[in-house]
Amino acid sequence: MKPNNKKETPLVFYPTFCETIRPEANGQFTYIGVFQSSISVDVFPYEFHQFSVAIAVIGTPDQLAGDVKISVCVDDRIVGGASIDGSAEGLTPNEDGLVFCNFHIIGNELIVHKPSSITANITINGVTYVSPNSVRLRKSGAKPSAQKGRAGTR
Numbered sequence: 001m002k003p004n005n006k007k008e009t010p011l012v013f014y015p016t017f018c019e020t021i022r023p024e025a026n027g028q029f030t031y032i033g034v035f036q037s038s039i040s041v042d043v044f045p046y047e048f049h050q051f052s053v054a055i056a057v058i059g060t061p062d063q064l065a066g067d068v069k070i071s072v073c074v075d076d077r078i079v080g081g082a083s084i085d086g087s088a089e090g091l092t093p094n095e096d097g098l099v100f101c102n103f104h105i106i107g108n109e110l111i112v113h114k115p116s117s118i119t120a121n122i123t124i125n126g127v128t129y130v131s132p133n134s135v136r137l138r139k140s141g142a143k144p145s146a147q148k149g150r151a152g153t154r
Helices: none
Strands: 012-023 029-034 038-041 046-048 052-059 068-074 077-084 099-105 110-112 116-124 127-130 135-139
Touching (some): 052 068, 052 116, 068 099, 110 116
Antiparallel strands (some): 012 029, 046 110, 052 099, 068 077, 068 116, 116 135
Protein backbone atom coordinates (compact mmCIF):
# COMPACT_ATOMS: atom_id res chain seq x y z
CA MET A 1 0.00 0.00 0.00
CA LYS A 2 1.36 3.43 -0.98
CA PRO A 3 1.57 6.07 1.74
CA ASN A 4 -0.76 9.03 1.35
CA ASN A 5 1.55 11.96 0.64
CA LYS A 6 -1.34 14.39 0.33
CA LYS A 7 -0.97 17.03 3.03
CA GLU A 8 -4.11 17.70 5.08
CA THR A 9 -5.39 21.22 4.41
CA PRO A 10 -6.20 23.06 7.64
CA LEU A 11 -9.43 25.02 7.87
CA VAL A 12 -8.64 28.72 8.16
CA PHE A 13 -10.89 31.55 9.22
CA TYR A 14 -10.39 35.27 9.64
CA PRO A 15 -12.83 37.34 11.70
CA THR A 16 -13.06 41.10 11.21
CA PHE A 17 -14.65 42.95 14.13
CA CYS A 18 -16.53 46.14 13.26
CA GLU A 19 -19.51 48.30 14.18
CA THR A 20 -21.71 47.25 11.30
CA ILE A 21 -21.72 45.62 7.88
CA ARG A 22 -23.54 47.33 5.04
CA PRO A 23 -24.66 45.35 1.98
CA GLU A 24 -24.08 47.23 -1.27
CA ALA A 25 -26.26 47.14 -4.40
CA ASN A 26 -23.49 45.40 -6.38
CA GLY A 27 -23.39 42.41 -3.99
CA GLN A 28 -20.32 43.60 -2.09
CA PHE A 29 -20.22 44.54 1.58
CA THR A 30 -18.74 47.51 3.40
CA TYR A 31 -17.33 47.00 6.90
CA ILE A 32 -17.94 50.17 8.88
CA GLY A 33 -15.90 51.07 11.95
CA VAL A 34 -13.35 48.24 11.91
CA PHE A 35 -11.94 47.85 15.42
CA GLN A 36 -8.25 47.77 16.25
CA SER A 37 -6.87 44.76 18.09
CA SER A 38 -6.47 46.80 21.28
CA ILE A 39 -8.89 49.47 22.48
CA SER A 40 -8.33 51.69 25.53
CA VAL A 41 -11.41 53.02 27.32
CA ASP A 42 -11.73 55.36 30.28
CA VAL A 43 -14.44 53.53 32.22
CA PHE A 44 -16.16 50.19 32.56
CA PRO A 45 -18.77 49.10 31.81
CA TYR A 46 -18.14 50.13 28.21
CA GLU A 47 -20.92 50.10 25.62
CA PHE A 48 -20.41 49.38 21.94
CA HIS A 49 -23.55 50.79 20.31
CA GLN A 50 -23.28 48.05 17.71
CA PHE A 51 -20.82 45.17 17.43
CA SER A 52 -20.65 43.03 14.28
CA VAL A 53 -18.36 40.31 12.97
CA ALA A 54 -17.48 39.37 9.39
CA ILE A 55 -15.87 35.95 9.04
CA ALA A 56 -14.06 34.60 5.98
CA VAL A 57 -13.64 30.81 6.07
CA ILE A 58 -11.41 28.77 3.75
CA GLY A 59 -11.45 24.99 3.70
CA THR A 60 -12.20 21.85 1.73
CA PRO A 61 -15.81 20.97 0.88
CA ASP A 62 -15.61 18.12 3.42
CA GLN A 63 -14.45 20.47 6.17
CA LEU A 64 -17.25 22.93 5.47
CA ALA A 65 -20.03 20.41 4.88
CA GLY A 66 -22.68 20.36 7.54
CA ASP A 67 -23.92 22.75 10.14
CA VAL A 68 -21.91 25.78 11.21
CA LYS A 69 -22.22 27.61 14.50
CA ILE A 70 -20.50 30.96 15.01
CA SER A 71 -20.02 32.29 18.53
CA VAL A 72 -18.94 35.77 19.58
CA CYS A 73 -17.35 35.62 23.04
CA VAL A 74 -16.28 38.10 25.68
CA ASP A 75 -13.53 36.16 27.40
CA ASP A 76 -15.11 32.68 27.60
CA ARG A 77 -18.75 33.85 27.75
CA ILE A 78 -20.81 33.57 24.55
CA VAL A 79 -22.60 36.89 23.92
CA GLY A 80 -23.91 36.32 20.41
CA GLY A 81 -23.72 34.20 17.32
CA ALA A 82 -25.57 32.38 14.58
CA SER A 83 -26.17 28.89 13.23
CA ILE A 84 -26.11 28.06 9.52
CA ASP A 85 -27.29 24.78 8.01
CA GLY A 86 -25.16 23.24 5.24
CA SER A 87 -22.75 26.14 4.75
CA ALA A 88 -20.76 24.78 1.78
CA GLU A 89 -23.60 23.09 -0.09
CA GLY A 90 -23.62 24.20 -3.70
CA LEU A 91 -20.24 25.93 -3.58
CA THR A 92 -17.72 24.99 -6.26
CA PRO A 93 -14.14 24.42 -5.08
CA ASN A 94 -11.33 26.35 -6.77
CA GLU A 95 -8.41 24.67 -8.58
CA ASP A 96 -6.80 23.88 -5.21
CA GLY A 97 -9.95 22.10 -4.02
CA LEU A 98 -10.86 24.86 -1.55
CA VAL A 99 -14.12 26.70 -0.99
CA PHE A 100 -14.44 30.20 0.41
CA CYS A 101 -17.39 31.18 2.61
CA ASN A 102 -18.22 34.52 4.16
CA PHE A 103 -20.49 34.89 7.18
CA HIS A 104 -21.76 38.18 8.57
CA ILE A 105 -23.22 38.70 12.02
CA ILE A 106 -24.71 42.16 12.30
CA GLY A 107 -25.03 42.60 16.01
CA ASN A 108 -26.67 44.89 18.50
CA GLU A 109 -25.17 46.75 21.41
CA LEU A 110 -22.51 45.00 23.42
CA ILE A 111 -21.69 45.99 26.99
CA VAL A 112 -18.34 44.91 28.38
CA HIS A 113 -18.04 45.16 32.17
CA LYS A 114 -14.29 44.72 32.68
CA PRO A 115 -11.06 44.52 30.68
CA SER A 116 -11.68 41.62 28.30
CA SER A 117 -10.86 39.90 25.06
CA ILE A 118 -13.55 39.62 22.37
CA THR A 119 -13.19 36.65 20.02
CA ALA A 120 -15.15 34.74 17.41
CA ASN A 121 -15.21 30.96 17.27
CA ILE A 122 -16.61 28.71 14.57
CA THR A 123 -17.87 25.16 15.15
CA ILE A 124 -18.40 22.84 12.18
CA ASN A 125 -19.71 19.33 12.78
CA GLY A 126 -18.64 19.44 16.42
CA VAL A 127 -15.10 20.73 15.79
CA THR A 128 -14.45 24.21 17.22
CA TYR A 129 -11.88 26.58 15.73
CA VAL A 130 -10.78 29.55 17.84
CA SER A 131 -10.23 32.91 16.15
CA PRO A 132 -6.61 33.80 15.49
CA ASN A 133 -7.28 37.43 16.39
CA SER A 134 -9.31 39.32 18.97
CA VAL A 135 -10.27 42.77 20.19
CA ARG A 136 -8.73 43.45 23.59
CA LEU A 137 -10.54 46.05 25.65
CA ARG A 138 -8.45 47.61 28.41
CA LYS A 139 -8.67 50.52 30.80
CA SER A 140 -6.66 53.56 29.81
CA GLY A 141 -4.64 55.63 32.23
CA ALA A 142 -6.92 58.63 31.59
CA LYS A 143 -9.04 60.24 34.29
CA PRO A 144 -12.45 58.45 34.52
CA SER A 145 -15.32 60.12 32.72
CA ALA A 146 -18.78 59.17 31.50
CA GLN A 147 -17.60 57.53 28.29
CA LYS A 148 -20.32 56.08 26.14
CA GLY A 149 -20.01 55.86 22.41
CA ARG A 150 -17.94 54.55 19.61
CA ALA A 151 -14.84 52.60 20.47
CA GLY A 152 -11.60 53.91 19.07
CA THR A 153 -12.80 57.51 18.76
CA ARG A 154 -11.49 60.21 21.01
